[in-house]
Amino acid sequence: MTNALLTTVEFCLTYDCNLRCNNCTSLVSQAPCNYGTLTIETVQAFIDDCITNKDPFSAIVLHGGEPTMHPEFSTICDMFLKYLAREKDKRVDVNICTNGNDRKIVSYYCRKGFGLSSSPKIANNVDANGNLLAYFPINESAIDEGKPYPVGCEISRHCGICYNYLGFFACSPAAAMARVFEYTPVAHTISELSIGKMEESFIQVCRHCGRGRTDTIKKTEQSSSKTWLSALDDYKKRHNLP
Numbered sequence: 001m002t003n004a005l006l007t008t009v010e011f012c013l014t015y016d017c018n019l020r021c022n023n024c025t026s027l028v029s030q031a032p033c034n035y036g037t038l039t040i041e042t043v044q045a046f047i048d049d050c051i052t053n054k055d056p057f058s059a060i061v062l063h064g065g066e067p068t069m070h071p072e073f074s075t076i077c078d079m080f081l082k083y084l085a086r087e088k089d090k091r092v093d094v095n096i097c098t099n100g101n102d103r104k105i106v107s108y109y110c111r112k113g114f115g116l117s118s119s120p121k122i123a124n125n126v127d128a129n130g131n132l133l134a135y136f137p138i139n140e141s142a143i144d145e146g147k148p149y150p151v152g153c154e155i156s157r158h159c160g161i162c163y164n165y166l167g168f169f170a171c172s173p174a175a176a177m178a179r180v181f182e183y184t185p186v187a188h189t190i191s192e193l194s195i196g197k198m199e200e201s202f203i204q205v206c207r208h209c210g211r212g213r214t215d216t217i218k219k220t221e222q223s224s225s226k227t228w229l230s231a232l233d234d235y236k237k238r239h240n241l242p
């Protein structure tokens, strides 16, 4: 299995989304967040950091939430196209990970030259008949059942690390969980990244995360264990949410 840690980054532009799927690994429906949208300056700083560090990522995935909901998404696409244009060896892929719910937007950006890594089967969370698809519940902590949990799972190995409004995290679920469990980022800049720091962070985050558990069954209904119910309740109080 290819280990994408430190070679792939999911670049989380916003936690806004046009869907509200149960068990969303970005916690869009469970922990609404209207403050996690990256500024243009932050996006430019990330691109500059990539250039300074000689293009360390072979894949950059524009991610969310739903990345096309970023109010300046078109500008951001142009910034990444400019970044790719200077990268003569074409060793870097920049993709849009969208739920594909807005077909017009998707075809517009495909024509702009972006690849499309959407997987409606998962991201839309509904099948062709409109029925909700089952999904591994991120909100079921193994520690609540006294069960073992993985320290790092296939999500991080396949999808790589994540950058959001707080900084770098070991995977995209961990980056989303940070706003509920108040984790600090593993790093703020590319030069601070290391495999060792990521592996250390798994010890902190994976015990809360049901996404990597092998014993959980896929569920269509929202499913939260005791630790999550309490953490989500605290999160809503902190942010005056109903």
Ligand code: SF4
Pocket (backbone or CB within 6 Å): 017, 018, 019, 020, 021, 024, 025, 026, 027, 028, 029, 064, 065, 066, 099, 122, 123, 124, 125
């Ligand atoms: S489309 Fe993706 S990001 Fe949006 S709510 Fe569903 S799972 Fe979450």
Ligand code: SF4
Pocket (backbone or CB within 6 Å): 150, 151, 152, 153, 154, 155, 156, 170, 171, 172, 173, 174, 202, 205, 206, 209, 210, 211, 212, 213
């Ligand atoms: S178990 Fe969760 S937090 Fe840990 S690596 Fe997998 S997806 Fe990330």
